[in-house]
Amino acid sequence: MERLSVTVNRMPQLNRQLRLKTRPEGLVRREDFDLVEQPVPELKDGEVLVRVLYLSMDPTNRVWMRDIPQYLPPVAIGEVMRALGLGRVVQSRSAQYHEGDLVQGLTGWQDYLVLHESAKGYVRLPADPGIPLPTLLGAAGMSGVTAYYGLTEIVPVQAGETLVVSAAAGSVGSVAGQLGKIMGARVVGIAGGPDKCRHLTAELGFDAAVDYKAADFKQQLKATTPDGVHVNFENVGGEVMRAVLSRMVIGGRVALCGLISGYNSAERPGDDYGILVMKRLSMRGFLVLDYTRTREAVQALAGWIRDGRLKAEETVAEGLENAPEVLNRLFDGSHRGKLVLRVDARPAIDAGRTARVGDAG
């Protein structure tokens, strides 16, 4: 490790902080923040002073500035902007931290952080981690871990499957795509512009890359996913995601990591899908025609009906010729239970066992 050029022996030093002044609309402006300078306070027992070296710039920062429901409280007006960062201990009154140690965690947008040794969520790293410092915030940091988590636990990708990664030249996407290759998948990346696309295939080993800014984006996507898409590692949302979903195979899986296309939009933050990320929901569409155990299900249901544990309800309308109008009743809420049309209105037709004929509407 090189010698630190920060002098720590002439307190008080000045700490610059960027504090949220107004909630940005659209892009963030410098005027949305107050730049406050104040002396670094004297350390108390158990505290360490951390010089913030690098700040991680993450799409989620933009979400934190918004006063909407999310997984952490929004940053309050007047509060130092929250951010993940990497710093070095320059002064310590804690036995757990030594001067020179690296610390990773929510440092915020400021020069110095006073950290108590009991604070949660901070990771101490050795003074020389053997890896470039910015990488500790990138491929070997939260971005890389996010990609790893997504592809190993959220939607494990199998060798031979086609994986599509959006924002594939970004911090998480570039790792996700490369992990997909390590795991044996065929990997198609989506990125903006021919330079990034070339980079994905030439430098990062992606099998193909698709330019979402190109006029023929959808055709490119189709051409590069001839067998459909098995897994989508989604970072973008909006039109890009819709295009990928339309290429997915029946039963495909989506890891919803981010929805950056909507983060600057007041109307549709993260599309309708945003809440799935915030609450880590899983959602699965299904059609009964895929079901293979129908006989077993019918037996169970019929048993419960006979036992009286399950009440079967039908609304029976009559006359084949009325089918169009009867169908509309599904949408106006005027029926209860199963809506059935008796084809022949004449009561003599096979009425013997239809004890429940009658209209609850």
Place this chain on the structure above:
Amino acid sequence: MERLSVTVNRMPQLNRQLRLKTRPEGLVRREDFDLVEQPVPELKDGEVLVRVLYLSMDPTNRVWMRDIPQYLPPVAIGEVMRALGLGRVVQSRSAQYHEGDLVQGLTGWQDYLVLHESAKGYVRLPADPGIPLPTLLGAAGMSGVTAYYGLTEIVPVQAGETLVVSAAAGSVGSVAGQLGKIMGARVVGIAGGPDKCRHLTAELGFDAAVDYKAADFKQQLKATTPDGVHVNFENVGGEVMRAVLSRMVIGGRVALCGLISGYNSAERPGDDYGILVMKRLSMRGFLVLDYTRTREAVQALAGWIRDGRLKAEETVAEGLENAPEVLNRLFDGSHRGKLVLRVDARPAIDAGRTARVGDAG
């Protein structure tokens, strides 16, 4: 079984068919169909003549009328409207079907179906199934099986969990809610109007019911789900679903069965979520802060970086005071890999190991 009143000995009989003439917009109109009468053809060897008794009226019928991507081809103009139905064999030239047998399957909107014994997707039932005929299309038929499939395989619900079912007075929803009770869940149903809501709790055993037409719908939903919602069996979509999602616990599960609120809408068929049903996709939102194996992931990632199998890329910008503008670069596509802000612009600050500092933008 009662004697059939249909006479089968005076061929040819007339078969009425409703054929799709124009694709409906909004509600279905009778004029969207041609009512065609034609003689029932003579049976060939291996064929049976089925008198259609009951037609199942299903929301998915409305989807089939639309020329949009879906799980079956849309009904073609001029084609008999596709529908699930229940009929009785009135004439047979097949050893596999006997007169009097019940047959369930895609009968279509018509009086008679000529079925070949080799046709797939038809189920033969005994002449007297011991259950009312309409129930065979409802709680003991596809509607019931759909609910059973959803709650046992798609999102198994556990005893003690809170299950919310939308369109809870409908064919699938009423069974799903009752199954939830059988499985030991606390069940809250969403239905339209106080009568239906009362019916759910008084007759069907739901723990609570919420009226989506009420002005205080969201408050009702909140009050009846004090511990949040663990599982949502979703039949409606749109605003109703959004309200339920907002009540879900972290890590909640959604079985997406239907999105009836959008089926009549030209703009947003089934919301953005429709494709999840059509393609039976699973989608899972996630946040890395939930991940418990970070150390293992970082080790794997760092190992691949050292081996050269994983390329770590960073774009490093400089100067704490520039943080707001630098953050915007996440959204304009001007960077590659991880975007990191070096807090102090002076190169002497801990630059020793940041070999990759440089701006790819």
